[in-house]
Amino acid sequence: MAILSILEFPDMRLRTKAVPVDPATIGDPDFQRQLDDMLETMYAAPGIGLAASQIDVHQRFLVIDISEEKSEPCVFINPEIVDKSGEQVYQEGCLSVPGIYADVTRAETITVRHLDRHGQVQEFQADGLLAVCIQHEIDHLNGKLFVDYLSPLKREMVRKKLTKMRKHAA
Numbered sequence: 001m002a003i004l005s006i007l008e009f010p011d012m013r014l015r016t017k018a019v020p021v022d023p024a025t026i027g028d029p030d031f032q033r034q035l036d037d038m039l040e041t042m043y044a045a046p047g048i049g050l051a052a053s054q055i056d057v058h059q060r061f062l063v064i065d066i067s068e069e070k071s072e073p074c075v076f077i078n079p080e081i082v083d084k085s086g087e088q089v090y091q092e093g094c095l096s097v098p099g100i101y102a103d104v105t106r107a108e109t110i111t112v113r114h115l116d117r118h119g120q121v122q123e124f125q126a127d128g129l130l131a132v133c134i135q136h137e138i139d140h141l142n143g144k145l146f147v148d149y150l151s152p153l154k155r156e157m158v159r160k161k162l163t164k165m166r167k168h169a170a
Helices: 029-044 128-141 152-169
Strands: 049-051 061-064 074-085 088-094 097-106 109-115 121-127
Touching: 029 049, 029 061, 049 128, 061 128, 074 128, 088 128, 097 128, 097 152, 109 128, 121 128
Parallel strands: none
Antiparallel strands: 049 061, 061 074, 074 109, 088 097, 109 121
């Protein structure tokens, strides 16, 4: 397994809309290795979710693990939200926008349909942190970042802060 590079805002590659994964490729060893590398990258970052778009792979898949022990990895291939209800505000962060957190309003409960890492169709209802994380990562696949929910002024402040942080790190 390998730790992959994560694209950071304002990299325009994060704005690329991902294409569906061909279900015939799910069993391919290279694809399965990529899933494992994404999980390792997410855990090392450390984070609770990572979309393929964030590692410059513009296909519709993502990984999530919201467990305290980091022992419940979930793989979502070609995920789609088929129903949503309610509203919740959650303070979100993002591996592509390091060190920045902001309140984002999202659906409280979602029903998501996807293929698992074995190519089997799964459908379930999620709420709380899991619902937030799934919506956040699907946004990445659609070329959207959580900072897009902020005002233009706040988004520009985030961009400037990240630029300054990168200069100090260099």
